[in-house]
Amino acid sequence: MSLIEELVASGRHRLLIGGEWRDASDGAQITVLDPATAEPITAVPSGSVADGLAAVDAAAQAAPAWADTPPRVRAEILRAAFEALVDRADAFAELIVREMGKALREAKAEVLYAAEFFRWFSGEAVRNLGSIATAPEGDKRIISIHQPVGVSLLVTPWNFPAAMATRKIGPAIAAGCTMILKPASDTPLTALAIGALLEEVGVPPGVVNVVPTSRSGEVVGAMLDDPRVRKLSFTGSTEVGKLLLEKAARHVVNCSMELGGNAPFVVFEDADLDAAVEGAMVAKMRNGGQSCIAANRIYVHAAVADAFADRFAAAMAATRVGVGLDPSTELGPLINLQAAEGIAELVDQTASHGAQVRVGGRRPDRPGFFFEPTVLTDVRPDDPILATEIFGPVAPIVTFETEEEAIDLANGTLWGLAAYVYTGDLARGLRVAEAIEAGMVGINRGLISDPAAPFGGVKESGLGREGAHEGLMEFLETKYIAASW
Numbered sequence: 335m336s337l338i339e340e341l342v343a344s345g346r347h348r349l350l351i352g353g354e355w356r357d358a359s360d361g362a363q364i365t366v367l368d369p370a371t372a373e374p375i376t377a378v379p380s381g382s383v384a385d386g387l388a389a390v391d392a393a394a395q396a397a398p399a400w401a402d403t404p405p406r407v408r409a410e411i412l413r414a415a416f417e418a419l420v421d422r423a424d425a426f427a428e429l430i431v432r433e434m435g436k437a438l439r440e441a442k443a444e445v446l447y448a449a450e451f452f453r454w455f456s457g458e459a460v461r462n463l464g465s466i467a468t469a470p471e472g473d474k475r476i477i478s479i480h481q482p483v484g485v486s487l488l489v490t491p492w493n494f495p496a497a498m499a500t501r502k503i504g505p506a507i508a509a510g511c512t513m514i515l516k517p518a519s520d521t522p523l524t525a526l527a528i529g530a531l532l533e534e535v536g537v538p539p540g541v542v543n544v545v546p547t548s549r550s551g552e553v554v555g556a557m558l559d560d561p562r563v564r565k566l567s568f569t570g571s572t573e574v575g576k577l578l579l580e581k582a583a584r585h586v587v588n589c590s591m592e593l594g595g596n597a598p599f600v601v602f603e604d605a606d607l608d609a610a611v612e613g614a615m616v617a618k619m620r621n622g623g624q625s626c627i628a629a630n631r632i633y634v635h636a637a638v639a640d641a642f643a644d645r646f647a648a649a650m651a652a653t654r655v656g657v658g659l660d661p662s663t664e665l666g667p668l669i670n671l672q673a674a675e676g677i678a679e680l681v682d683q684t685a686s687h688g689a690q691v692r693v694g695g696r697r698p699d700r701p702g703f704f705f706e707p708t709v710l711t712d713v714r715p716d717d718p719i720l721a722t723e724i725f726g727p728v729a730p731i732v733t734f735e736t737e738e739e740a741i742d743l744a745n746g747t748l749w750g751l752a753a754y755v756y757t758g759d760l761a762r763g764l765r766v767a768e769a770i771e772a773g774m775v776g777i778n779r780g781l782i783s784d785p786a787a788p789f790g791g792v793k794e795s796g797l798g799r800e801g802a803h804e805g806l807m808e809f810l811e812t813k814y815i816a817a818s819w
């Protein structure tokens with residue numbers, strides 16, 4: 335039996351609220367599509383405002399006892415969750431492919447990455463360290479402790495349906511918070527499967543509630559209007575993030591925001607070009623380009639631009655496109671029709687401004703939401719494609735002449751999530767990394783994600799960090815106790 339069939343057979347494809355699996359209060363449903371065929375897979379309940387508020391009730395009721403649980407107990411639950419997810423990695427990977435479309439090998443990598451957040455935060459759960467100091471005047475002690483921020487609302491996107499959830503659930507559990515997970519409506523099944531797994535490894539009822547809904551604005555808005563919700567951890571677009579920051583202002587809710595990106599990928603004339611092409615393939619094509627840290631703007635020094643473009647175009651052209659479940663597939667479909675149509679339009683528009691389509695450029699003639707791996711050269715530095723989060727397998731290449739120009743181009747955006755620099759000169763790499771306005775920079779590396787590293791952005795790419803010790807702190811409040819004795 336597949337994991338989807340297992341969930342449906344046991345009724346655990348439904349809303350998870352206070353330890354019970356239930357239908358939506360008004361019977362509404364979300365149809366989940368397979369992006370490789372555009373056919374429905376199954377339907378899950380679509381939570382109503384009443385369901386969202388019931389989940390807040392459940393989380394609020396479970397909060398005091400959960401906050402009092404010894405950190406070691408929470409650590410061991412997370413460790414068990416890590417092991418259970420690794421054990422079932424193949425089943426989870428298949429589920430992710432079915433509802434999200436990515437290639438099986440990438441889905442497997444995502445599951446292992448997702449599990450690592452449980453392992454990492456299992457360690458962090460027992461590292462909630464405070465401090466004690468003697469005040470400068472000597473009149474008191476300054477004691478700082480960290481306490482769970484409280485009921486947390488976790489809103490996640492569809493592109494990494496497992497990892498974006500565990501990156502929030504892991505630290506929330508470690509910190510002693512209870513939570514409501516609101517997954518993207520394109521990919522609710524992975525979130526529900528994670529809810530079921532956490533139930534199995536001993537997370538008490540009400541600690542992790544999962545409420546898929548297609549009425550996201552309304553339901554998330556109602557939860558944020560409930561003063562018992564003290565934390566919003568959101569991963570998604572900058573546009574929705576801004577809306578939610580406004581809503582969170584009403585009750586001054588603590589916010590962590592992982593928003594969009596527009597990563598520059600800078601190749602200097604002294605770079606190892608083969609390594610740069612390999613890195614660009616990873617940074618551009620991981621998840622079919624549907625990643626917030628995807629290389630979105632490739633800036634190559636004029637002296638090596640042709641050589642780079644030739645080799646990169648060859649690697650892109652050699653990418654095997656197909657349905658995700660075929661183990662030889664390297665690039666699956668995009669998430670939905672709107673995404674595929676939007677990217678086709680963006681490529682046509684850029685070509686009409688004079689860019690050369692070196693490879694790809696079209697939606698292949700087959701069912702599902704596919705788009706060919708595409709390389710665009712002769713892209714003007716002010717072309718609108720460079721100000722757009724492409725979110726697909728399309729790589730625009732722009733040339734530059736000087737280091738200063740490269741830095742200016744890299745920084746010419748409102749976003750600031752990730753950036754990549756390829757150079758044979760480490761001093762230059764570090765100098766440029768310091769000058770680029772981004773939360774994360776890869777030097778001679780196309781893959782930067784690591785649960786042990788602080789992930790997050792500057793400028794309009796967000797607030798706060800996930801992973802590392804910082805990820806735990808996002809779910810804790812600092813309390814200062816002034817003491818005399």
Ligand code: NAP
Nearest residue numbers: 490491492517518519550551554570571574592593594626
């Ligand atoms: P999205 O449209 O912003 O959606 C993200 C989440 O917010 C989904 O659960 C969505 O639910 C929900 N949502 C949508 N409108 C809402 C509203 N008005 N009020 C409350 N919730 C709402 O983003 P997406 O298309 O799923 O994901 C792609 C975006 O995520 C990209 O911009 C990408 O860069 C960003 N991202 C960032 C990171 C990071 O770490 N910085 C990581 C991954 C992705 P529905 O699905 O029901 O609309």
Ligand code: MG
Nearest residue numbers: 492518520571
């Ligand atoms: Mg969306």
